[in-house]
Amino acid sequence: MRMHNPPHPGEIIKRLCLEPLGVSVTEAAQALGVSRKTLSSILNARASISPEMAVRLSIAFGTSAESWLNHQTQYDLWHAEQRRKLLRVSKLAG
Amino acid sequence: MRMHNPPHPGEIIKRLCLEPLGVSVTEAAQALGVSRKTLSSILNARASISPEMAVRLSIAFGTSAESWLNHQTQYDLWHAEQRRKLLRVSKLAG
DNA sequence: TAATTATGTAACGCAATAGGTTACAGTCAG
DNA sequence: CTGACTGTAACCTATTGCGTTACATAATTA
Numbered sequence: 500m501r502m503h504n505p506p507h508p509g510e511i512i513k514r515l516c517l518e519p520l521g522v523s524v525t526e527a528a529q530a531l532g533v534s535r536k537t538l539s540s541i542l543n544a545r546a547s548i549s550p551e552m553a554v555r556l557s558i559a560f561g562t563s564a565e566s567w568l569n570h571q572t573q574y575d576l577w578h579a580e581q582r583r584k585l586l587r588v589s590k591l592a593g
Numbered sequence: 594m595r596m597h598n599p600p601h602p603g604e605i606i607k608r609l610c611l612e613p614l615g616v617s618v619t620e621a622a623q624a625l626g627v628s629r630k631t632l633s634s635i636l637n638a639r640a641s642i643s644p645e646m647a648v649r650l651s652i653a654f655g656t657s658a659e660s661w662l663n664h665q666t667q668y669d670l671w672h673a674e675q676r677r678k679l680l681r682v683s684k685l686a687g
Numbered sequence: 688t689a690a691t692t693a694t695g696t697a698a699c700g701c702a703a704t705a706g707g708t709t710a711c712a713g714t715c716a717g
Numbered sequence: 718c719t720g721a722c723t724g725t726a727a728c729c730t731a732t733t734g735c736g737t738t739a740c741a742t743a744a745t746t747a
Contacts, residue, residue: 516686520685522685523723524722524723524724525721525723526685529683530682530683530685532681532682533706533707534706534707534708536724537705537707539723540705540706546704546706547705549706550669550670550672550673551676551705553670553673554673554674554676554677554680555682558680558682559682559683559684560685560686562687564670564674565670568666568669569663569666572659572662573659576644576647576662578644579645579648579658580658582645582648583652586645588626588649588652588653589624589626589653590624590652591616591621591624591653592614592653592655593655593656617692617694618693619693627734628736628737629695630695630696630735630736631735633694633696634696637695639696640733640734640735641733641734643733643734643735
């Protein structure tokens with residue numbers, strides 16, 4: 500299990516994409532082709548990176564869509580692992 | 594962009610987990626703590642691996658939850674990439 | 688043969704979520 | 718002050734993960 504709470508992908512977008520380029524949330528939302536609300540929700544950790552959004556980010560920022568989805572996976576997984584003990588699952592192998 | 598259509602994670606569960614162990618869908622669903630329908634939907638590519646399900650699989654089969662989510666990511670991403678051209682997105686960098 | 692078991696799936700319901708629009712309040716630069 | 722940018726609330730829709738119940742079919746077993 501991962502030790503540290505991974506950052507929400509929205510923080511990464513802010514730090515690595517918007518701030519270095521000096522792009523506003525409004526501008527970025529327009530470029531990405533989504534509503535300002537949609538991007539804002541992601542930036543403020545209220546929504547996730549969907550596969551489609553990952554592709555949008557890859558086009559707008561020249562990054563790999565896979566890396567964005569992986570960030571989201573790490574984030575989701577960490578939170579799911581926190582509830583591991585609550586799941587009543589019996590071992591079949593391993 | 595990935596060249597070949599990645600298999601749905603359900604196929605991987607079937608081939609790598611259920612069949613080698615000779616476990617039935619009903620038995621596996623009970624062990625995983627989900628309904629038979631839920632597991633069947635995944636096995637027949639009608640539903641995805643949720644983060645919680647990935648943790649369940651990791652407990653039942655002694656695998657890593659991350660690998661299951663990654664399989665799902667690859668599958669989702671490939672389908673999202675197929676629609677890349679339909680997205681109206683403008684470049685901001687890269 | 689008759690009964691049981693396993694499987695897929697349809698029809699429901701529920702809760703969550705990704706997306707949209709509109710509208711409002713607050714901040715900040717000119 | 719004015720205008721731009723931002724967060725967010727309210728409301729809508731479509732989708733999805735999961736549950737239960739029920740049914741038809743196939744396969745196994747008594």
